[in-house]
Amino acid sequence: MTAGQLIEVDGLEKVFSVRRKAGRLRRVRHEVRAVDGLTFQVPRGEMVGYIGPNGAGKSTTIKMLTGILVPSGGRLRVAGIDPARERTRLARRIGVVFGQRTTLWWDLPLKDSYELVRRMYRVPDAVYRTNLDRCTELLDLGPLLDVPVRQLSLGQRMRGDIAAALLHDPEVLYLDEPTIGLDVVSKAKVRSFLHEVNAERGTTVLLTTHDLTDIEQLCRRVMVIDHGHLVYDGGLDALRAAAGGERTLVVDLERELPPIDGIPGARTVRVDGPRQWLAFPAAQSAAPVVTAVAERYPLVDLSLREPEIEGVIARLYRGADAVGSEIGPH
């Protein structure tokens, strides 16, 4: 294993063979390349966003990382372990949360589920106590420990699931849509907890989500997958820039004036009374634009608007090939 890399994926492939109807009786075999030559590394302690459109191959990747699915090709190591070969040994070192399913026992009180997890992973008493106390405190689980899982709300159950995945002190945590369907308060609670776990324990986190606020608030690095391969791997700011996003400088002038003109690299896109909006490439610094406007116009106030990450991602998906060739791997 390369020093410091906890997850190593090299040319990973997963091909499903499916039978499709072709006419009334005939069925033909058809190959789906769910993951197609995927290469990336995640160093210990990093929290990485793993995003992509529906059917891009995210869940298939996570299933291979946990050893549930066997790759069709390529190389894969998690903490130096080949997941498909040593699934049980790996299970002690990873935690998994699938937002759409629970790993808790439906009819048992939450604390009994935790007790089962403790025995299953043979978690030493002291470790179990510390982790349970910490999770109970940070995720507000105290009043819920005696409640059967089936009586919990979605947000409560999700918090319960996240705690269950952490009781055995995993080095890696895979989260597949951990905030799906949660209300704003529950989302905030889950996010701040994940931030805390990553910062305090150095747990490596791979986070799959459709909620880009999760990524914006938690991950400095984001990997975008489409049609089974990476189309982007890097920071959020660079993603905005690479996808051709624009930033907007909103300026308030002393009075109503014709559209601001002649500012290098910027163009006026909107005028509303004394307020004007100037768009310029996201990759470019705002400073020269601000200076040029301030030198020539009676400026009262200004603010900067970042491009919405949703728009950036949508553009990236549409032009995946073009952008992918511009950006090298992380």
Ligand SMILES: Nc1ncnc2c1ncn2[C@@H]1O[C@H](COP(=O)(O)OP(=O)(O)OP(=O)(O)O)[C@@H](O)[C@H]1O
């Ligand atoms: N067991 C399977 N048999 C056949 N095809 C499969 C199987 N599992 C996944 N696929 C196909 O592989 C592709 C990738 O699916 P995957 O579930 O990994 O995508 P995803 O990125 O997780 O999507 P979503 O965001 O919708 O969860 C899809 O075309 C899917 O239909």
